[in-house]
Amino acid sequence: MLVAPNINxxxxxxxxxxxxxxxxxxxxxxxxxxxxxxxxxxxxLELNIPSNFPELAQDIxxxxxxxxxxxxxxxxxxxxxxxxxxxxxxxxxxxxxxAFTHHGHDFSHGIDNLAGIRNAPAIQNMAFQKEYFYDGxxxxxxxxxxxxxxxxxxxxxxxxxIIAKLKQDPAYVKLFKQAFENGEITTGNTLxxxxxFMTMMVSSNSKYDKYVRxxxxxxxxxxxxxxxxxxxxxxxxxxxxxxxxxxxxxxxxLPPNPNLNDLGREVxxxxxxxxxxxxxxxxxxxxxxxxxxHDGRFGSLNSVLNFYSNxxxxxxxxxxxxxxxxxxxxxxxxxxxxxxxxxxxxxxxEEYIKNPLFYFxx
Amino acid sequence: xxxxxxxxxxxxxFASIFASCSSDDDSSQNLVGNGEMELYFxxxxxxxxxxxxxxxxxxxxxxxxxxxxxxxxxxxxxxIDENGAEVAYPKESSYFVINEETKQTTIHLENIPSGNYxxxxxxxxxxxxxxxxGETAQQSFWDEAAANDLTWTWSTxxxxxxxxxxxxxxxxxxxxxxxxxxxxxxxTDNYREFTVDFPNTARVRQTESPSVHFIVDANKILDGNAKxxxxxxxxxxxxxxxxxxxxxxxxxxxxxxxxFTVDHVHAGGAxx
Numbered sequence: 001m002l003v004a005p006n007i008n009x010x011x012x013x014x015x016x017x018x019x020x021x022x023x024x025x026x027x028x029x030x031x032x033x034x035x036x037x038x039x040x041x042x043x044x045l046e047l048n049i050p051s052n053f054p055e056l057a058q059d060i061x062x063x064x065x066x067x068x069x070x071x072x073x074x075x076x077x078x079x080x081x082x083x084x085x086x087x088x089x090x091x092x093x094x095x096x097x098x099a100f101t102h103h104g105h106d107f108s109h110g111i112d113n114l115a116g117i118r119n120a121p122a123i124q125n126m127a128f129q130k131e132y133f134y135d136g137x138x139x140x141x142x143x144x145x146x147x148x149x150x151x152x153x154x155x156x157x158x159x160x161x162i163i164a165k166l167k168q169d170p171a172y173v174k175l176f177k178q179a180f181e182n183g184e185i186t187t188g189n190t191l192x193x194x195x196x197f198m199t200m201m202v203s204s205n206s207k208y209d210k211y212v213r214x215x216x217x218x219x220x221x222x223x224x225x226x227x228x229x230x231x232x233x234x235x236x237x238x239x240x241x242x243x244x245x246x247x248x249x250x251x252x253x254l255p256p257n258p259n260l261n262d263l264g265r266e267v268x269x270x271x272x273x274x275x276x277x278x279x280x281x282x283x284x285x286x287x288x289x290x291x292x293x294h295d296g297r298f299g300s301l302n303s304v305l306n307f308y309s310n311x312x313x314x315x316x317x318x319x320x321x322x323x324x325x326x327x328x329x330x331x332x333x334x335x336x337x338x339x340x341x342x343x344x345x346x347x348x349x350e351e352y353i354k355n356p357l358f359y360f361x362x
Numbered sequence: 363x364x365x366x367x368x369x370x371x372x373x374x375x376f377a378s379i380f381a382s383c384s385s386d387d388d389s390s391q392n393l394v395g396n397g398e399m400e401l402y403f404x405x406x407x408x409x410x411x412x413x414x415x416x417x418x419x420x421x422x423x424x425x426x427x428x429x430x431x432x433x434x435x436x437x438x439x440x441x442i443d444e445n446g447a448e449v450a451y452p453k454e455s456s457y458f459v460i461n462e463e464t465k466q467t468t469i470h471l472e473n474i475p476s477g478n479y480x481x482x483x484x485x486x487x488x489x490x491x492x493x494x495x496g497e498t499a500q501q502s503f504w505d506e507a508a509a510n511d512l513t514w515t516w517s518t519x520x521x522x523x524x525x526x527x528x529x530x531x532x533x534x535x536x537x538x539x540x541x542x543x544x545x546x547x548x549x550t551d552n553y554r555e556f557t558v559d560f561p562n563t564a565r566v567r568q569t570e571s572p573s574v575h576f577i578v579d580a581n582k583i584l585d586g587n588a589k590x591x592x593x594x595x596x597x598x599x600x601x602x603x604x605x606x607x608x609x610x611x612x613x614x615x616x617x618x619x620x621x622f623t624v625d626h627v628h629a630g631g632a633x634x
Contacts, residue, residue, distance in 0.1 A: 058494075059494055059495055059496070061495075062495050062496055062498035062499055063496050063497070063498055131548050135517075136548040136549070137516065137517035137518065137548070138517060138518035138519075138548070139494065139518075139548040140493065140494055140496065140518060141496075142496040142497055143493075143496075143497075143504075143518035143519070144518060146513075146515055146518045147515065147516065147517070147518060149515075150515035150516070151515075151516070158508075159504070159505070159508065160505075160508075186502050186505070187497075187502060187504055187505045187508075188497035188498070188500075188502035188504065188505075189497075189502075191496075191497055191504075192496065192497055192498070195496070265549075268517050268547050268548060268549065268607065269547055269548075269549035269550065269607055269608065270547075270606065270607025270608025270609070270610070270611065271549065271607075271608055271609070274549070
């Protein structure tokens with residue numbers, strides 16, 4: 001550090017004054033220097049688990065979010081340098097205004113305008129989930145970023161290149177120093193910072209949440225309440241609890257798109273019994289996250305419900321819940337569909353999509 | 363007073379002679395301090411040298427393999443002494459890459475308590491518990507593993523074994539390539555631990571660092587208790603065999619438990 005503590009009595013006042021001046025000058029020149037960073041100011045962030053939520057599904061004990069780790073994670077999330085040509089940031093396909101999905105795109109277009117085969121999922125309540133991606137390709141909040149970064153149609157980059165680029169930027173040199181004990185720009189710290197940012201991305205203040213927690217702003221009208229009742233009766237076996245998913249992998253009877261032949265969970269496990277199974281998504285903020293299904297084939301919630309009542313196709317791995325004695329799908333009247341949609345709209349969390357904490361301001 | 367002091371000194375002197383005599387006879391009293399142990403992984407195939415890209419080997423499935431790449435991760439070392447007591451190597455430092463191509467085939471375990479070790483327990487790959495504790499727990503092991511082709515990027519996790527080359531099989535025409543990527547996924551935990559006996563004692567002392575010479579039989583991957591045929595894992599085009607998931611990974615995981623044997627242990631300081 002800069003201040004020499006044992007100035008002994010031999011020094012006269014002139015010398016002390018000179019030293020003080022010198023150190024002031026030195027610190028002015030070195031505002032961005034690696035030596036002059038107040039590490040003490042990096043405080044742990046408070047992560048409140050909403051009372052209607054289950055426990056965390058991820059072990060974050062070795063990577064608890066801190067003020068600076070979160071700030072760093074946010075900066076990385078919005079930085080195109082995580083992609084090969086500098087154009088595609090995480091936020092490119094995960095926009096806050098649509099609950100961190102790629103609104104209006106069935107398949108997100110990534111680097112070189114290449115299209116993937118799946119719809120970008122929402123980023124919210126990540127630490128409450130055990131597995132990520134429609135096929136469960138990752139089960140670690142720290143490691144999941146590896147996938148989109150390396151995917152040749154998404155960001156097409158590797159960690160070594162990213163680290164080299166970040167090391168060129170004094171702002172990152174400073175932030176990594178502040179955020180982590182060893183202060184180094186490494187793969188591990190990069191992944192950890194992104195994980196800290198995603199850990200803090202909790203959406204839990206929709207009208208529905210306020211209703212179940214008996215808070216102000218939680219009054220639901222009769223149609224919404226009817227929708228909730230129908231939903232609990234006919235949908236909540238998979239879209240379970242207040243996360244609105246039981247995190248299982250299911251074949252919901254979507255006719256496979258022959259041009260994609262996406263085998264779903266089988267891609268990860270190698271088990272034929274997992275063919276065409278995809279992760280049950282959370283329905284939080286679902287009114288904002290069109291289009292729907294793993295391949296984004298449905299443009300509206302109305303189409304989704306019409307599919308469940310009329311479009312379910314039989315196959316070897318079709319979920320048994322959607323095959324009741326040969327009757328496929330979920331029986332829903334028009335009135336019930338409208339009520340369900342009214343209810344689903346109460347899952348929109350305006351605080352989340354407008355929270356400046358998650359928006360990157362330069 | 364003077365007399366008393368003399369007496370005390372005499373008694374102390376006697377006692378100390380007595381104590382030092384008895385400790386000379388009791389070898390366990392000598393086990394102070396820490397030493398090191400070297401582990402050398404001698405990659406082979408069914409008793410023959412494994413020479414990448416050169417030697418070929420026909421297994422009991424009737425398939426003839428020429429191996430180009432053989433990398434793997436070993437982890438979570440525990441030493442077991444003559445009394446059955448276990449000394450676990452610190453978990454956060456207990457992940458190592460073995461790479462036949464770059465001849466990264468030796469591991470040094472440091473700060474091992476002096477002792478007479480008879481067995482070693484370790485794992486092939488990365489255990490799911492440690493994996494889920496993240497990069498802090500793994501000490502940024504991902505970078506080293508990635509540099510040795512031991513990571514997946516389309517799903518996240520470590521490849522425990524990368525075993526690649528070309529092969530011929532009675533049911534196929536011509537030579538095909540193969541890729542066996544062993545690892546866990548979010549559905550199956552394919553990490554396995556096993557205990558291997560030392561044929562002679564590994565004496566670790568402050569001044570003695572034994573070297574353990576493992577024979578690693580790559581043949582066991584496909585040709586262990588479970589028989590895994592590459593010819594049954596062909597891609598739709600029929601050009602290449604790929605084993606990266608499904609029940610075959612579970613069979614391979616069980617085969618790996620007999621992949622490692624210790625041929626001999628060199629006493630401290632000797633070269634393997």
